[in-house]
Amino acid sequence: xxxxxxxxxxxxxxxxxxxxxxxxxxxxxxxxxxxxxxxxxxxxxxxxxxxxxxxxxxxxxxxxxxxxxxxxxxxxxxxxxxxxxxxxxxxxxxxxxxxxxxxxxxxxxxxxxxxxxxxxxxx
Numbered sequence: 001x002x003x004x005x006x007x008x009x010x011x012x013x014x015x016x017x018x019x020x021x022x023x024x025x026x027x028x029x030x031x032x033x034x035x036x037x038x039x040x041x042x043x044x045x046x047x048x049x050x051x052x053x054x055x056x057x058x059x060x061x062x063x064x065x066x067x068x069x070x071x072x073x074x075x076x077x078x079x080x081x082x083x084x085x086x087x088x089x090x091x092x093x094x095x096x097x098x099x100x101x102x103x104x105x106x107x108x109x110x111x112x113x114x115x116x117x118x119x120x121x122x123x
Contacts, residue, residue: 039091044118046072051115073102
């Protein structure tokens with residue numbers, strides 16, 4: 001899915017929070033509940049996959065993973081949408097808010113910084 005397609009699917013508003021602080025707070029809060037931690041980690045991994053920088057000579061598998069991750073966030077019908085909403089519910093997060101945040105990050109000039117923070121949290 002191309003950047004223009006993502007923009008048309010979800011309107012982008014700059015959130016009032018710092019994305020890095022939000023990620024770290026979610027991670028800290030999830031440590032109190034292992035199930036919630038698992039599902040937040042699924043969302044974080046999908047966001048890390050969706051924001052992986054494109055390279056001219058990258059493997060097809062990397063492109064596919066990035067495209068599937070973006071599609072997972074923005075599917076509006078079908079099994080993919082149901083899966084996304086299930087993960088958000090068990091993570092204790094609103095699917096609408098997760099989509100909005102994902103859209104903001106994917107289209108942000110600072111997505112590499114956010115991706116690096118996510119990877120550090122997942123490590």
